[in-house]
Amino acid sequence: MDDLASRLAAVDARIADAARAAGRDPASLTRIVVTKFHPAALVAQLHRLGVRDVGENRQQELTGKTAELATLTDLRWHFIGQAQTKKARAIRAAASVVHSLDRDRLADALERAGEDTDAVLDVLLQVNLTQDPDRGGVAPAQLERLAEHTAGCRTLRVRGIMAVAPLDEEPAAAFARLAGFAQRLRTVVPDADWISAGMTADFGEAIAAGATHLRIGSAITGPRPVHD
Numbered sequence: 001m002d003d004l005a006s007r008l009a010a011v012d013a014r015i016a017d018a019a020r021a022a023g024r025d026p027a028s029l030t031r032i033v034v035t036k037f038h039p040a041a042l043v044a045q046l047h048r049l050g051v052r053d054v055g056e057n058r059q060q061e062l063t064g065k066t067a068e069l070a071t072l073t074d075l076r077w078h079f080i081g082q083a084q085t086k087k088a089r090a091i092r093a094a095a096s097v098v099h100s101l102d103r104d105r106l107a108d109a110l111e112r113a114g115e116d117t118d119a120v121l122d123v124l125l126q127v128n129l130t131q132d133p134d135r136g137g138v139a140p141a142q143l144e145r146l147a148e149h150t151a152g153c154r155t156l157r158v159r160g161i162m163a164v165a166p167l168d169e170e171p172a173a174a175f176a177r178l179a180g181f182a183q184r185l186r187t188v189v190p191d192a193d194w195i196s197a198g199m200t201a202d203f204g205e206a207i208a209a210g211a212t213h214l215r216i217g218s219a220i221t222g223p224r225p226v227h228d
């Protein structure tokens with residue numbers, strides 16, 4: 001617990017430094033702690049330390065942890081992983097925000113899953129910064145089209161854009177391109193001003209490039225348990 005608290009404090013200090021260096025208000029940033037592969041007990045510890053935004057990348061794990069921690073009603077669960085259309089209903093039931101909307105069919109499935117409620121789900125459009133179509137994310141050339149389609153979904157609210165920096169490129173260069181895509185998104189949805197970018201290895205560069213939502217895992221949680 002002490003280690004967790006000190007790692008969290010150290011990361012938050014680095015976030016604040018990077019924000020000030022970029023002339024930005026640290027309070028304008030949302031730090032999401034990515035808890036994938038860690039047990040629900042770790043999320044509960046983080047909650048005791050004041051964390052309210054956590055990220056998961058697998059639907060089953062998200063569903064399980066949200067059920068286990070249902071009493072922590074002020075936790076916001078961010079879904080950040082590649083999503084199968086058939087899992088849309090379960091994702092929608094558990095997540096406050098979906099960062100990884102990358103195709104029309106997923107928008108339609110999330111929309112159908114919300115049809116019976118008045119609730120609106122916050123979504124971000126994930127853009128693929130690599131040339132590899134197997135990485136999640138819409139191809140940049142399709143961004144405006146996907147934005148128009150998703151903006152037409154009554155129960156979804158497009159809040160911004162999300163990306164993962166490629167492994168084989170300087171993160172600063174990749175995040176500069178992402179900032180350009182964020183501007184393009186705002187030509188379709190003017191108030192979609194969230195930029196979800198920055199992980200353990202590159203959150204400083206992401207903050208410098210305008211990220212508003214940081215997804216930080218291992219720097220805070222420690223190494224992830226081994227998984228399949």
Ligand SMILES: *Cc1c(COP(=O)(O)O)cnc(C)c1O
Nearest residue numbers: 034057080199200215216217218
């Ligand atoms: C795991 C993951 C993160 C966090 O990664 P760390 O390097 O542990 O900070 C962020 N974003 C996505 C999409 C992830 O899957």
